[in-house]
Amino acid sequence: MTHPFRILVATVITITALAQSHAVEWGSIKGKFVLDGAAGEPAAINVNKDAEFCGKHDLKDETIVTGEGNALANVVVFIYAKRGQKLEVHPDYEAAAKTPAKLENKGCRFEPHLLALRTGQPLEVSNSDPGIGHNTNASFVANPGFNEMVTNAAPIVKTLEKPEPVPAPVACNVHPWMKAHVVVREDPYVGISNEKGEFEIKNIPVGQHEFIFWHEGKGNLRDVKLASGKTDRRGRAKLKIEAGKELDLGEIKVTPAALGK
Numbered sequence: 111m112t113h114p115f116r117i118l119v120a121t122v123i124t125i126t127a128l129a130q131s132h133a134v135e136w137g138s139i140k141g142k143f144v145l146d147g148a149a150g151e152p153a154a155i156n157v158n159k160d161a162e163f164c165g166k167h168d169l170k171d172e173t174i175v176t177g178e179g180n181a182l183a184n185v186v187v188f189i190y191a192k193r194g195q196k197l198e199v200h201p202d203y204e205a206a207a208k209t210p211a212k213l214e215n216k217g218c219r220f221e222p223h224l225l226a227l228r229t230g231q232p233l234e235v236s237n238s239d240p241g242i243g244h245n246t247n248a249s250f251v252a253n254p255g256f257n258e259m260v261t262n263a264a265p266i267v268k269t270l271e272k273p274e275p276v277p278a279p280v281a282c283n284v285h286p287w288m289k290a291h292v293v294v295r296e297d298p299y300v301g302i303s304n305e306k307g308e309f310e311i312k313n314i315p316v317g318q319h320e321f322i323f324w325h326e327g328k329g330n331l332r333d334v335k336l337a338s339g340k341t342d343r344r345g346r347a348k349l350k351i352e353a354g355k356e357l358d359l360g361e362i363k364v365t366p367a368a369l370g371k
Contacts, residue, residue, distance in 0.1 A: 134198045137351035140310040141359030143182040143303045147366045149174045155287045160242055164218035164285065172223050173327055174369055181307030182364055184224050186277055186293055186324040188300040190346060200313035203298040210234040213290065215244040215260060220280065220290035226300040229273055236265035247281045248292065250274055270294050277324060291326055316353045320346050327369030334364055
């Protein structure tokens with residue numbers, strides 16, 4: 111073996127060993143949100159525009175949505191990343207980052223009511239209500255807002271380059287009851303509770319992370335008890351993600367007062 115070849119082999123072995131020593135490991139988190147009390151029936155929407163079409167859809171206020179057993183939908187859980195902090199991203203998320211995140215004007219409401227996307231991922235806003243004009247008024251903290259009509263002919267497509275510190279409100283000025291929120295983060299580690307109150311975030315890099323718990327009723331969820339500890343006054347909780355394990359927060363009870371009721 112020649113001397114240069116020995117050096118090359120040694121270099122490859124060293125690089126491989128360093129890569130293995132710095133290999134990222136992954137874990138996950140899940141839980142179920144339950145409304146601990148009664149928030150009352152959701153108010154019927156006063157359909158005062160395009161009543162012939164919109165009035166057919168039995169529209170209700172969607173600020174607080176509960177399911178069977180008082181399961182609480184639309185709670186957002188995401189990792190708080192400090193300025194300049196970059197989280198490792200699992201390869202399984204890369205394909206989704208290139209696919210447009212779709213927000214639809216459908217039945218005189220937004221579908222979905224909460225949408226998560228990453229910076230640089232296309233946001234596509236469409237209108238599937240035949241003959242009904244909608245506009246999309248999106249207000250952001252870090253990104254430029256927009257307020258544009260969206261027709262049946264073509265969607266609005268935007269690219270948001272900066273992460274938003276909180277879910278950003280979206281409204282339709284033509285139909286003032288129409289509201290939604292968009293969660294814009296650099297990383298994909300966002301969970302939104304479904305109609306069963308359940309959320310799950312997979313393939314999180316291991317370590318202790320600070321998670322934010324948020325609901326549109328009152329913003330960050332303060333003093334919510336978790337399996338260990340509780341959220342602080344900013345709605346944050348430090349939780350440890352372990353390699354190959356799923357951190358199960360179990361049933362997380364949220365009072366109506368925490369949601370502004």
